[in-house]
Amino acid sequence: MLKPIRWNTFIRDMLIAQLGFALFGLSIALTIRSNLGTSTWSVFEVALAQIFNLSIGLVTILNAFFVLIFVLLLKEQVGWGTLANILSIGLWLNLFLGIIPSIQGQWILQSLMLLGGVFMQGFASAIYISVNAGAGPRDSLMLAVHRTTKLSLRLARAVIELTVFLIGWALHGPAGIGTLIFALLIGPAVQWAFKVLNVRPHQPAPEKVEGPLPQPEGD
Secondary structure, three states: OEOOOOHHHHHHHHHHHHHHHHHHHHHHHHHHHOOOOOOHHHHHHHHHHHHHOOOHHHHHHHHHHHHHHHHHHOOOOEOHHHHHHHHHHHHHHHHHHOOOOOOOOOHHHHHHHHHHHHHHHHHHHHHHHOOOOOOOHHHHHHHHHHHHHOOOHHHHHHHHHHHHHHHHHHOOOOOOHHHHHHHHHHHHHHHHHHHHOOOOOOOOOOOOOOOOOOOOOOO
């Protein structure tokens, strides 16, 4: 259930993972600042924050841990990257929200920000999952559904995003046309990014060699 830590490549893996987390935070910030509708998970989490009178950041963290519990029940492997995901993306998101201005009344720019955010999130997911240190809770859920149901990554992600969108919308979250676009395109974006970067999320572990290694024969 827990991926072992590869200490000999840990620093390199952490830097690659942080690049993925930074791009993920940037992608969320772009979709929010586009003002065409937040991402599906944000719709859901904002709705819960309003219902329970909690901060959106706290709800995001609590929701991530709840998703992680469900992922563990599906027996998907997690690792240090999973926890790093939960703790890092929110910090990157706050940073980029403080830099990127809110855009309104400029449909072309808003559309480019929304679409850029969707496809950037696909690549961000592929980048940090490639480290093989455990995906984030939401991506782990996608991988678990993909593994247990044999659905494609694209369809597994789309099913999850649409489900979350419908729940968030029913709870009066801030849904918009951009939310539906995000839900429909994030699956293809993730699958395309995995293909481009040649990321294989469920690689079999290398077999352990029992006993001493064979010695080369002499001349």
